[in-house]
Amino acid sequence: xxxxxxxxxxxxxxxxxxxxxxxxxxxxxxxxxxxxxxxxxxxxxxxxxxxxxxxxxxxxxxxxxxxxxxxxxxxxxxxxxxxxxxxxxxxxxxxxxxxxxxxxxxxxxxxxxxxxxxxxxxxxxxxxxxxxxxxxxxxxxxxxxxxxxx
Amino acid sequence: xxxxxxxxxxxxxxxxxxxxxxxxxxxxxxxxxxxxxxxxxxxxxxxxxxxxxxxxxxxxxxxxxxxxxxxxxxxxxxxxxxxxxxxxxxxxxxxxxxxxxxxxxxxxxxxxxxxxxxxxxxxxxxxxxxxxxxxxxxxxxxxxxxxxxx
DNA sequence: AAACTTATTGCGAATAACTCTGATTAAAAT
DNA sequence: ATTTTAATCAGAGTTATTCGCAATAAGTTT
Numbered sequence: 123x124x125x126x127x128x129x130x131x132x133x134x135x136x137x138x139x140x141x142x143x144x145x146x147x148x149x150x151x152x153x154x155x156x157x158x159x160x161x162x163x164x165x166x167x168x169x170x171x172x173x174x175x176x177x178x179x180x181x182x183x184x185x186x187x188x189x190x191x192x193x194x195x196x197x198x199x200x201x202x203x204x205x206x207x208x209x210x211x212x213x214x215x216x217x218x219x220x221x222x223x224x225x226x227x228x229x230x231x232x233x234x235x236x237x238x239x240x241x242x243x244x245x246x247x248x249x250x251x252x253x254x255x256x257x258x259x260x261x262x263x264x265x266x267x268x269x270x271x272x
Numbered sequence: 273x274x275x276x277x278x279x280x281x282x283x284x285x286x287x288x289x290x291x292x293x294x295x296x297x298x299x300x301x302x303x304x305x306x307x308x309x310x311x312x313x314x315x316x317x318x319x320x321x322x323x324x325x326x327x328x329x330x331x332x333x334x335x336x337x338x339x340x341x342x343x344x345x346x347x348x349x350x351x352x353x354x355x356x357x358x359x360x361x362x363x364x365x366x367x368x369x370x371x372x373x374x375x376x377x378x379x380x381x382x383x384x385x386x387x388x389x390x391x392x393x394x395x396x397x398x399x400x401x402x403x404x405x406x407x408x409x410x411x412x413x414x415x416x417x418x419x420x421x422x
Numbered sequence: 423a424a425a426c427t428t429a430t431t432g433c434g435a436a437t438a439a440c441t442c443t444g445a446t447t448a449a450a451a452t
Numbered sequence: 453a454t455t456t457t458a459a460t461c462a463g464a465g466t467t468a469t470t471c472g473c474a475a476t477a478a479g480t481t482t
Contacts, residue, residue, distance in 0.1 A: 189372070189408075190372050190373070190410075195408075196408070198348050219392055219393060219396055219398060221398065222339070222340050222401060223340070228396055230392055232388055234384065234388070235385055235388060235405060238382055238384070238385060238405065239405060239407050242369055242380055242407060243369060243407055243409045246369055246378055246411075247411075247412045248369060248371065248407075248409035248410060248411055248412070248415070249409055249410040249415040250407065250408075250409045251372060251408045251409050251410065252407075252408045253405060253406065253407040253408070254405070254406055255385060255388065255389060255403060255404070255405045255406075256403065256404055256405075256406060257389050257392060257393055257398075257400065257402075257403040258339075258345075258346070258400075258401045258402045258403070259393045259398035259399055259400045259401050260340075260398060260399040260401065261396075261397075261398050262397040262398070265398070265399040
């Protein structure tokens, strides 16, 4: 959980600035219920309802920035756009099992996998941001019907 | 390695058809060098050069279809488009370590991870298509510079 | 082998996620 | 306070991907 000051510190370290918009975005994710995630558009609408609107371009820019900082993680569920959630450490860190047809997502945890991720990154001299096992599959419902396009 | 007949079999099973275009696409991926992968556009251009052109929409349709069948896997390297490669079983199955800044990708293998994938899918009653550990990180080069946007 | 059904193709238009531009504002440093 | 320059906003622009529809052809039935 980042405080406003901690966020400022990591931003300033790279020559970036703490803006009210960035605080707002981080707070929105921190308040989010476990297992929930937001697309750029979702976040845009949420902030509008909250009466703390932020322009779409700013949202896109900061979602990318915060992912590249390791604060958020980018999820690839649906076919055509990304989702985001807080990137949390071990007890809350998790992976996803996704039905490629209906996009239903199930979370699961696995510390061994996280360890593999950490060690592979270290081995290659990379600075780890996030690691996630993505399992693409067909859920019980969607695997049944023999026919039906796509 | 799918033969043309094996491909026909799995397609027909679902009421789908074996078309020359589908054979061409599968063959293109089978001929691809280890570690290589193609975007829809890449494939389009490759097939054009090969004098076996296929329309872009057909390419998109079939990349999706073949991914949903478990023949191809969808990779999310670059920011703005997908890449595809053959979905191969155990000795060739692998995962990716990716630099989020320069998109450099390093492959690595891990049977334990595959096992977790298989067991989680089974546990939830899903039909497994593909599982991949994606490690987002900064490569040695990209992690250095303190300043520089996004 | 001819007829039939309907999945598939190709083309171009349409969509939608995302990025870019340029003027303005406001963090942080001096 | 002043200065520097990163960040915001709004809207235009870009581009990967999908859609619609007429024409074609795979697989099936007779």
